[in-house]
Amino acid sequence: MLEDTIKKIEAQIEAIPVLSPVTSELLGIISEPNHSLHDVVAIVETDAVLTSLVLKTVNSAAYALERPIETVSDAILFLGDTIIAGLALRREKSGVATANLSGYLADADSNWAHALKTAIAARYFAKRFSGGKVREGVAYTAGILHDIGKSLISTLFTDDQFTSIKDTEFIDLEKEILGISHAEAGYMLAIKWKLPAVMCDVIRWHHEPSVAQDDSKVLTYIIHLADLTAMMSGSGTGIDTMRHTIDSNYSKYLSISDRDLELAFFEIQLEYNTTFNAIQASFESLKSYQSVEKNQ
Amino acid sequence: MGKSIILGVGDFGxxxxxxxxxxxxxxxxxxxxxxxxxxxxxxxxxxxxLPESTISPSKAMSLPGYFADTAIPALFESMKRATGGILSPANDLIVKMCGGANVSDTNNTFNIGKRNALAIKKALWKYGLAPRADDTGGNFSRTVALYQATGIVEISSPGKENWKI
Structure with a gap:
């Protein structure tokens, strides 16, 4: 049975488009510690659709600017470059962060909302509590990508498998039903996409962070914490929401108190509300433009 | 079917x-x-x-529904606004609450759900109130609808049959 499942997942991975060159390049640049704004602007400006998304996002009602921002460099100065990686990943043809997760009883919007909130939380934790060990851009990207395996195994669940759901860690339930978890499936895709080794490790172990390699352990704990923070604050992915176990050893790697965590919940939610609305508005606007163009 | 008001995180109405x-x-x-x-x-x-507004008192002024201690007086005010200034005494008020789930946590430090529920009960107690129906805890998410006509609260959760309190 496991062999069949693996074959099905491999077939899906084959069918998924690879990341576009612009997105791959952006993710690479943002993960560099000394990258400049100019590097990011140069890549964005080679891509007309991404340029348009960046400008529509920054000028959306969510940010309520007094004067519109007209250049990509001003937009990136205002938004920060990590959100640009979010926009690039959101429009990827693979749809891994925007797929409908019917097997999890979650729609495409929930999938994206969870990815975005996890990314914002991960960047918040990296900036304040990692002691400079994890770069914000890397944390943000890992937050968007951590659940890419869900879209691969979602279609393999059948309707009746969750009718009498057990009170167990959902990762164990996935393994019991399919023989493989979303984290393991995501790891297979990450390898195929040739993502950096640290990113592959995070995707594979974000529910079991103690097993991650030493050089990716802090980032894996950040994503572990960010993932559960997103679920707790109302942005889960359907049936597995809240059905995971927190590894309390996060406190060994992140100097974060209970009070810090509560403040984090609050500030992450406020940033998420603004960012989600701005990105949503820019994609809606792009969709209307494309549909007008198609009808002409 | 009457008008639906959708409330986001920290909203009240x-x-x-x-x-x-x-x-x-x-x-x-x-x-x-x-x-x-x-x-x-x-x-x-x-x-x-969240349980306490002390983590961000200035924000709590503009977002009182976000915190347990500021949400209850905010609810009283919103009820007065909806009725032209009338709010019955505690004896005529019924309180229901649900949510407050927790992820599994062996060290019991990541238990904001439990602390939220307790903080709300504490805040209610100041006004001589206690929940008549309490569907909090567990490790699953809940979507909640409260019907004005019947006072019934309908709860749904992915993979479960709906239930009412």
């Missing part, structure tokens, strides 16, 4: 409109606290995310 519905989605560790006035038939709901 009230309606006295016939067949009105108050709804909030995907409560994880957050708690929906609801007050029903038997006399005026006004109902209210807050989507509480």
């Amino acid at each position: 009230a309606t006295a409109e016939t067949n009105g519905i108050l709804k909030t989605y995907a409560l994880g560790s957050c708690v929906a606290v609801m007050i029903l006035d038997k006399k005026t038939r006004c109902v209210s709901m807050a989507h509480v995310a």
Whole structure:
């Protein structure tokens, strides 16, 4: 049975488009510690659709600017470059962060909302509590990508498998039903996409962070914490929401108190509300433009 | 079917409109606290995310529904606004609450859901109130709808049959 499942997942991975060159390049640049704004602007400006998304996002009602921002460099100065990686990943043809997760009883919007909130939380934790060990851009990207395996195994669940759901860690339930978890499936895709080794490790172990390699352990704990923070604050992915176990050893790697965590919940939610609305508005606007163009 | 008011994280609202519905989605560790006035038939709901406003007193002024200690007085005010200034005494108010789920945590440090529920009960107690119906805890998310016409709260969760309190 496991062999069949693996074959099905491999077939899906084959069918998924690879990341576009612009997105791959952006993710690479943002993960560099000394990258400049100019590097990011140069890549964005080679891509007309991404340029348009960046400008529509920054000028959306969510940010309520007094004067519109007209250049990509001003937009990136205002938004920060990590959100640009979010926009690039959101429009990827693979749809891994925007797929409908019917097997999890979650729609495409929930999938994206969870990815975005996890990314914002991960960047918040990296900036304040990692002691400079994890770069914000890397944390943000890992937050968007951590659940890419869900879209691969979602279609393999059948309707009746969750009718009498057990009170167990959902990762164990996935393994019991399919023989493989979303984290393991995501790891297979990450390898195929040739993502950096640290990113592959995070995707594979974000529910079991103690097993991650030493050089990716802090980032894996950040994503572990960010993932559960997103679920707790109302942005889960359907049936597995809240059905995971927190590894309390996060406190060994992140100097974060209970009070810090509560403040984090609050500030992450406020940033998420603004960012989600701005990105949503820019994609809606792009969709209307494309549909007008198609009808002409 | 009356008008639905959708409440996001930290929002609060009230309606006295016939067949009105108050709804909030995907409560994880957050708690929906609801007050029903038997006399005026006004109902209210807050989507509480954290136990105490002391972590950000200035923000709590503009977002009182976000915190357990500021949400209850905010609900009273919103009910008065919905009824033209009338709010019945505690004896005529019914409180219901749900949400407050927790992820599994062996060290019991990541238990914001449990602390939210306790903080709301503490805040209610100041006004001589206690929940008549309490559906908090567990490790699953809840979407909640409160119907003005009946005072019934309908709860749904992915993979479960809906239930009512």
